[in-house]
Amino acid sequence: xxxxxxxxxxxxxxxxxxxxxxxxxxxxxxxxxxxxxxxxxxxxxxxxxxxxxxxxxxxxxxxxxxxxxxxxxxxxxxxxxxxxxxxxxxxxxxxxxxxxxxxxxxxxxxxxxxxxxxxxxxxxxxxxxxxxxxxxxxxxxxxxxxxxxxxxxxxxxxxxxxxxxxxxxxxxxxxxxxxxxxxxxxxxxxxxxxxxxxxxxxxxxxxxxxxxxxxxxxxxxxxxxxxxxxx
Amino acid sequence: xxxxxxxxxxxxxxxxxxxxxxxxxxxxxxxxxxxxxxxxxxxxxxxxxxxxxxxxxxxxxxxxxxxxxxxxxxxxxxxxxxxxxxxxxxxxxxxxxxxxxxxxxxxxxxxxxxxxxxxxxxxxxxxxxxxxxxxxxxxxxxxxxxxxxxxxxxxxxxxxxxxxxxxxxxxxxxxxxxxxxxxxxxxxxxxxxxxxxxxxxxxxxxxxxxxxxxxxxxxxxxxxxxxxxxxxxxxxxx
Numbered sequence: 001x002x003x004x005x006x007x008x009x010x011x012x013x014x015x016x017x018x019x020x021x022x023x024x025x026x027x028x029x030x031x032x033x034x035x036x037x038x039x040x041x042x043x044x045x046x047x048x049x050x051x052x053x054x055x056x057x058x059x060x061x062x063x064x065x066x067x068x069x070x071x072x073x074x075x076x077x078x079x080x081x082x083x084x085x086x087x088x089x090x091x092x093x094x095x096x097x098x099x100x101x102x103x104x105x106x107x108x109x110x111x112x113x114x115x116x117x118x119x120x121x122x123x124x125x126x127x128x129x130x131x132x133x134x135x136x137x138x139x140x141x142x143x144x145x146x147x148x149x150x151x152x153x154x155x156x157x158x159x160x161x162x163x164x165x166x167x168x169x170x171x172x173x174x175x176x177x178x179x180x181x182x183x184x185x186x187x188x189x190x191x192x193x194x195x196x197x198x199x200x201x202x203x204x205x206x207x208x209x210x211x212x213x214x215x216x217x218x219x220x221x222x223x224x225x226x227x228x229x230x231x
Numbered sequence: 232x233x234x235x236x237x238x239x240x241x242x243x244x245x246x247x248x249x250x251x252x253x254x255x256x257x258x259x260x261x262x263x264x265x266x267x268x269x270x271x272x273x274x275x276x277x278x279x280x281x282x283x284x285x286x287x288x289x290x291x292x293x294x295x296x297x298x299x300x301x302x303x304x305x306x307x308x309x310x311x312x313x314x315x316x317x318x319x320x321x322x323x324x325x326x327x328x329x330x331x332x333x334x335x336x337x338x339x340x341x342x343x344x345x346x347x348x349x350x351x352x353x354x355x356x357x358x359x360x361x362x363x364x365x366x367x368x369x370x371x372x373x374x375x376x377x378x379x380x381x382x383x384x385x386x387x388x389x390x391x392x393x394x395x396x397x398x399x400x401x402x403x404x405x406x407x408x409x410x411x412x413x414x415x416x417x418x419x420x421x422x423x424x425x426x427x428x429x430x431x432x433x434x435x436x437x438x439x440x441x442x443x444x445x446x447x448x449x450x451x452x453x454x455x456x457x458x459x460x461x462x463x464x465x466x467x468x469x
Contacts, residue, residue, distance in 0.1 A: 014458075017448075021448060032438070100334065100352070116328075128446075131453075199345075203349070206349050220249050221453075222453055224454070
């Protein structure tokens with residue numbers, strides 16, 4: 001029993017390492033906000049903590065789905081449910097990047113460089129939570145349906161989630177709105193898709209490209225380590 | 232001849248792919264700026280292109296060094312010079328992250344804020360990834376020659392010194408090449424600053440170094456996640 005636990009710990013040590021690194025980074029992010037509040041006595045940027053919490057949801061879902069999907073019997077049951085939930089919450093992870101725009105509103109009570117570095121911490125933690133969870137889902141799809149389906153999944157999710165970020169940032173929708181009033185949401189989204197504004201097209205397109213660029217670069221960076229392993 | 236080229240290409244395909252991705256991202260970043268300039272008629276943020284160019288220098292140095300040092304005879308001549316030059320220019324890559332601060336300039340808000348945020352994201356993340364990949368290549372050279380622990384000690388050292396370098400660039404407005412043109416002045420001044428560091432420099436350097444180290448280790452572990460998958464695949468097949 002203990003032996004088996006140890007073996008599985010070793011086998012999954014990098015996954016666990018990433019989990020702890022991201023948890024540690026989140027703690028640092030929260031400390032940075034707490035220090036800012038203590039220093040400036042203003043509650044600005046508290047919203048970031050909530051956004052970071054939301055960014056953890058898809059990560060936890062993907063992590064659970066990944067572990068459960070090793071049993072083939074569970075796969076068919078678990079995958080559809082977690083995938084839908086995951087897809088709903090996934091845009092929250094890259095969403096934090098758009099919080100950088102708060103820098104444009106002046107605040108005189110803390111040095112600017114502190115806000116910049118704090119937002120950089122938050123945005124990268126959120127982005128990495130998203131990338132790793134996308135990778136885990138990519139793996140599940142890859143294993144169940146093959147390589148091409150896996151990449152189609154990644155491209156589709158990048159596009160959809162960028163649109164999701166747009167909906168969150170400009171239309172102020174939340175992930176759970178779809179559970180409360182699915183019909184209204186569907187109608188308003190359909191309206192936007194049929195007659196898209198220029199902002200919608202430009203934002204979604206640039207964000208999708210950005211996300212794919214980061215994902216693909218990190219994916220091949222991972223393989224660079226593999227090349228090293230071979231030599 | 233042709234076949235040799237092909238096998239070499241296949242062997243280094245991920246490195247070449249990263250190179251192509253980063254080049255593409257740089258072109259797109261510049262295109263985003265061009266578009267901004269043509270819409271607003273202003274040249275705000277033009278320095279981003281210069282900063283991105285500077286971020287490429289350490290990447291190119293490490294790319295060449297990495298390829299050349301595969302031949303052992305080159306190593307001892309090339310490595311000290313290349314490592315020194317690389318170290319001077321390295322802070323330029325993560326430096327672009329600090330350019331986010333320009334978002335707060337009211338005079339530069341002549342286009343929708345979201346556009347500037349996206350544009351800065353493209354520039355800053357391209358720069359940062361250039362830095363990460365080039366640091367990895369340098370770490371590899373060191374690891375190959377001197378072992379694993381010295382490789383990681385090198386990463387730690389570079390993280391701390393480059394965070395200091397970013398501080399000097401951002402707050403003291405020094406450039407990489409100042410160290411070549413007035414080495415004595417810089418050394419003297421740096422010594423004074425180290426003896427009596429300001430709270431600002433300590434906090435900035437500390438948080439930035441922690442950030443860079445976190446990012447690097449996470450990406451390193453992420454890379455090994457892919458390796459883990461391969462190992463597990465092999466294990467599953469009886």
